[in-house]
Every structure is written in C-alpha cells, then in structure tokens.
Amino acid sequence: MRKYKVIVAHAGQQSSFRRAEALKKGGLLYRYITTVYVKKGYLGWLKVFRVISHKEYERMTLRNCPVLEDTEVIQFDILPNLMLILINRVPKLKNLYVRTNIRLSKKFARKVARYASRENVNALIMMGAAPAKAFDELQNNNIIKVFDMTSIAYNYQSMIMERMAKKMPEEWRRHISVTSDDNIICELMENISKADHIICTSEFAKSSLIANNIDEKRIHVISYGLEQNKKSHNIGKPGKLSLLYVGSVSCEKGLYFLLEAVKRINSEEIELVLVGKNYIDDKLLEPYKKWCNFIGDIPHTQVENYYLNADVFILPTLFDSFGRVVSEAMSYGIPIISTSNAGAADYIKNGENGFVIPAGDIDSMVEKIRYFLLNRDEVKIMGKKAQTTAESHTWEQYEVEYAEEMRRIIENG
Known part of the structure; x- marks a missing residue:
C-alpha cells in the first residue's frame, strides 16, 4: 500500500485528536500541529494551572493525545494561546477574546502553510478558524486542501433561527444568540470555498452545505462514533x-x-x-x-x-x-x-x-x-x-472510515 503524508492542524480544541489518531492508525499521519499541548516530558508546568484553579488544571491535562508520540506533534505560538485560554475564562473579556482569537488563528494558519509546503505533504486537514488563510498561503499547489467542519454553515443556522423565532414569544426571542455577523459568516464560507474537500459529521451538516450550492462531490460525511458504556441502568422503573x-x-x-x-x-x-x-x-x-x-x-x-x-x-x-x-x-x-x-x-x-x-x-x-x-x-x-x-457504531469504526476516506481523497485527487 502506497504511503502518504497528511498533516492535521487545529489551533484549539481536542476534537482534532480523533482525526490524528485515525490517520496514525491508518498509516497516513505525518504531523499533528496545534498550539497548547501537554507533551509527556513537560507535565511540570501544569502546576501553574493548579494554583489558578483545579478545574483549569483538569482541563489542561486533557490537552494530550496518548496515541501520539511527542515527536509527531508540532506546536506554534504556545504562550499567546495560553493567554487566550485564560482570557476566554473571563466573560467580561469576550470581545477581546474574539479579536485575539482571530488574529492568532490567522498567524497559526500562515505557519502551518509554510510548514506543510516545506515538508511537501500530500494533504493538509485544517480545523477551527482561518483554514482559508492556510490554503491561500500554501506554496505547493499539489497539496490537497481539506476543511474538517465540525459545525453547520452559519447562514443556515441564521435561516433556521429566523424561522423558529416566529414561533416563540417576544420575551424568549430576546435570548436568541446565534452567529449573524456577516464577517464571520463570510469567513466560514471562504474556508469552505477555498477547500478542495469538506469533511462533515452528519447528513444534516451536509444539507447546510448543499443549501449553499456546494458541489456534493466535495462533501464527505464521516459520522462520529458513539460512546460505549456497560453500566447497569434503572430504566423502566416504576413511578414517574x-x-x-x-x-x-x-x-x-x-x-x-x-x-x-x-x-x-x-x-x-x-x-x-x-x-x-x-x-x-x-x-x-x-x-x-x-x-x-x-x-x-x-x-x-x-x-x-x-x-x-x-x-x-x-x-x-x-x-x-x-x-x-x-x-x-x-x-x-x-x-x-x-x-x-x-x-x-x-x-x-x-x-x-x-x-x-x-x-x-x-x-x-x-x-x-x-x-x-x-x-x-x-x-x-x-x-x-x-x-x-x-x-455497533464505535470510535474504532470511525477511525478506520476516516483514514480510508482520506486515502480515497488523496488517490482520486
């Protein structure tokens, strides 16, 4: 089986670990690129977060993927993104967080693009904010650009909420909080348009893309695995x-x-x-x-x-x-x-x-x-x-399907 080199890049959350794990097990992962990540040899600095808050400490311990070797993880802009995490915990600093996150995401995307171009990889999978920036700055046109989209299209959200709001009393409508900022909506659509392929999590997410006239051939639905639990459950008990x-x-x-x-x-x-x-x-x-x-x-x-x-x-x-x-x-x-x-x-x-x-x-x-x-x-x-x-729908199955789909994307161009 031919070997390929794929990068998964995500500045923020841990949902990208699953993608990196899937590709490693499928023999496709070249590097996982992120910002704040707890490598096995650097657990000591976490004590700083324990002083701030035990809850923050617990959150930070999750920023590690046991399946990945430290040498497979590349980190950019660690300190600024640590500060961003702390800013995000303060509700009054929400606007500062949004502005800073956009700036840091674009900086991260530029660095990812330079690294991917230098390493001459087969495909770059971007998650989170600013994939379009990375795709634009790739110096190698042969690299396949993949946007792994974990949400639905924002304008589709707005359309749904506009329709549903008409069914709610006025006092409830005041509490609607959905992305309607034209700049943010345009940015997501740019991420989609600049990608060669879009991976999404469900048929519903796919429908939000089709509603935006995205060619169905570019869309790949890979549904998440379902949680597994063996604990006994008191279902069907008498009473209410x-x-x-x-x-x-x-x-x-x-x-x-x-x-x-x-x-x-x-x-x-x-x-x-x-x-x-x-x-x-x-x-x-x-x-x-x-x-x-x-x-x-x-x-x-x-x-x-x-x-x-x-x-x-x-x-x-x-x-x-x-x-x-x-x-x-x-x-x-x-x-x-x-x-x-x-x-x-x-x-x-x-x-x-x-x-x-x-x-x-x-x-x-x-x-x-x-x-x-x-x-x-x-x-x-x-x-x-x-x-x-x-x-019957495990995360192991998800990992196999994800790797197989990425291999098909690369081989079909």
Missing part, C-alpha cells in the same frame, strides 16, 4: 416517567418547545430533568417548575447519575451538527426523542430505538412523550435497541 435533557438551557437548543410540550401534557406522571448551564432568564422558566427539575451546570462526572435514572432522553435542538449527548444517552440504553436538525438523528430509527421529529414541532413532541407514558414497556425495549445501536 423521567425525561432527561443534557445541554445548555437556551433558545438554540429548542428548550422553549420542550417546556411547552411538557406544560401541555400537564401530567403528574412525568418529570423533565434539565442538566446544563442556563442562558435563559429565570423568570421565563418559572411557569414550568411544576413539571421540571432544573439541575443547572454540574461537572460531567456527575451527569452520569442522571443518565442512570432517566427513562427517555430528549434533544429538542434547532440545529446541531451532531449532538454528542444523544450518543451518551444511547450508550446507557435510553430511547431517544430528537429533532431532525441534530446530526445524531442519523442513528435513530423511528419506532425502534427512538423517534425523530421536526424541529420546533410541539405537537409531535407531545405525541412521542405520551407514547412512552402510555407504553412503559417500550421504554425498556427501545432502550436496549438504542444501546445496541451505540455498540
């Missing part, structure tokens, strides 16, 4: 039907429609548990407290207790390129109610391991919740099928 939502309590996640559905059912036999940071005025949530238990933002290690005691998981999102919480819920053997605007809906088979409903459709949500309320045996039956689905 426990509905669980995990994620931010926000307009974008469709919480208005979920809360209205529970209110409309108005049953003492159900309880909705909401786990996640609240971005909505508490006064707007007050009318729903009769049926809901608002847990708030808690460490991820504590979320497991709520999965273990849930009967049905609901993701009412208005847009999500994937929706990892669906994956987590399925791994615990919980049946799903999700909107079609979640990428993870690709894994849901109606009436087998859950239900897929239109986004913003309160009537459909009420119907499916009532179905589980009136058919409690189906909770356990569909839950087992959900867990089987998770077990």
Whole structure:
C-alpha cells in the first residue's frame, strides 16, 4: 500500500485528536500541529494551572493525545494561546477574546502553510478558524486542501433561527444568540470555498452545505462514533416517567418547545430533568417548575447519575451538527426523542430505538412523550435497541472510515 503524508492542524480544541489518531492508525499521519499541548516530558508546568484553579488544571491535562508520540506533534505560538485560554475564562473579556482569537488563528494558519509546503505533504486537514488563510498561503499547489467542519454553515443556522423565532414569544426571542455577523459568516464560507474537500459529521451538516450550492462531490460525511458504556441502568422503573435533557438551557437548543410540550401534557406522571448551564432568564422558566427539575451546570462526572435514572432522553435542538449527548444517552440504553436538525438523528430509527421529529414541532413532541407514558414497556425495549445501536457504531469504526476516506481523497485527487 502506497504511503502518504497528511498533516492535521487545529489551533484549539481536542476534537482534532480523533482525526490524528485515525490517520496514525491508518498509516497516513505525518504531523499533528496545534498550539497548547501537554507533551509527556513537560507535565511540570501544569502546576501553574493548579494554583489558578483545579478545574483549569483538569482541563489542561486533557490537552494530550496518548496515541501520539511527542515527536509527531508540532506546536506554534504556545504562550499567546495560553493567554487566550485564560482570557476566554473571563466573560467580561469576550470581545477581546474574539479579536485575539482571530488574529492568532490567522498567524497559526500562515505557519502551518509554510510548514506543510516545506515538508511537501500530500494533504493538509485544517480545523477551527482561518483554514482559508492556510490554503491561500500554501506554496505547493499539489497539496490537497481539506476543511474538517465540525459545525453547520452559519447562514443556515441564521435561516433556521429566523424561522423558529416566529414561533416563540417576544420575551424568549430576546435570548436568541446565534452567529449573524456577516464577517464571520463570510469567513466560514471562504474556508469552505477555498477547500478542495469538506469533511462533515452528519447528513444534516451536509444539507447546510448543499443549501449553499456546494458541489456534493466535495462533501464527505464521516459520522462520529458513539460512546460505549456497560453500566447497569434503572430504566423502566416504576413511578414517574423521567425525561432527561443534557445541554445548555437556551433558545438554540429548542428548550422553549420542550417546556411547552411538557406544560401541555400537564401530567403528574412525568418529570423533565434539565442538566446544563442556563442562558435563559429565570423568570421565563418559572411557569414550568411544576413539571421540571432544573439541575443547572454540574461537572460531567456527575451527569452520569442522571443518565442512570432517566427513562427517555430528549434533544429538542434547532440545529446541531451532531449532538454528542444523544450518543451518551444511547450508550446507557435510553430511547431517544430528537429533532431532525441534530446530526445524531442519523442513528435513530423511528419506532425502534427512538423517534425523530421536526424541529420546533410541539405537537409531535407531545405525541412521542405520551407514547412512552402510555407504553412503559417500550421504554425498556427501545432502550436496549438504542444501546445496541451505540455498540455497533464505535470510535474504532470511525477511525478506520476516516483514514480510508482520506486515502480515497488523496488517490482520486
């Protein structure tokens, strides 16, 4: 089998580790390029973050990929990006963070382009901000430019929210927070247009690209693996039907429609548990407290207790390129109610391991919740099928598929 050289570059988050792992196992990875990364021989400086905050220390320990050797990781602009991480933790400095992030991302992209050109690699996979800058500055036209897009197109988000906002009361609309900045939208579209190929996580993400007239031949859907879990679960227990939502309590996640559905059912036999940071005025949530238990933002290690005691998981999102919480819920053997605007809906088979409903459709949500309320045996039956689905779509399969798809991209040009 012919050997190829592929670079994965991402200035920020750890989601790119999966890509680098996949390519290494597939014999394609040349280098992984990032900014802040904890190499095995440099764990001592993490003590600085322990002084600042134990939570920050825990976050920083995750900036390491055990599969990669330190020699396979290239770092640029470490100190400025460390400062950027700290700025991002201060809400009042949000504008400073945005401006600084854009500047540092472009600087990072230029350095990646120079390195990739010098090393004469076969393909460059860019993630995060400013891929277009890297693609523009490549000095070797033979390098295949790949944009791995973890979101959906921003203008598609705006279009969805504009339509959904009309279904919400005015006081809820004030809390809508979606990217509508023309400069940011144009920048993402430039990233897409400058790439030879775009990798996305779901059919829903793909549809946002097709809506922007992107040639379908340039789009490659590689769905994430699903989480694996073997813990026993108290599903189908006597008592109230426990509905669980995990994620931010926000307009974008469709919480208005979920809360209205529970209110409309108005049953003492159900309880909705909401786990996640609240971005909505508490006064707007007050009318729903009769049926809901608002847990708030808690460490991820504590979320497991709520999965273990849930009967049905609901993701009412208005847009999500994937929706990892669906994956987590399925791994615990919980049946799903999700909107079609979640990428993870690709894994849901109606009436087998859950239900897929239109986004913003309160009537459909009420119907499916009532179905589980009136058919409690189906909770356990569909839950087992959900867990089987998770077990049959592993991260190992994702890694194999990712490497194979990249090999096809290189060989087909």
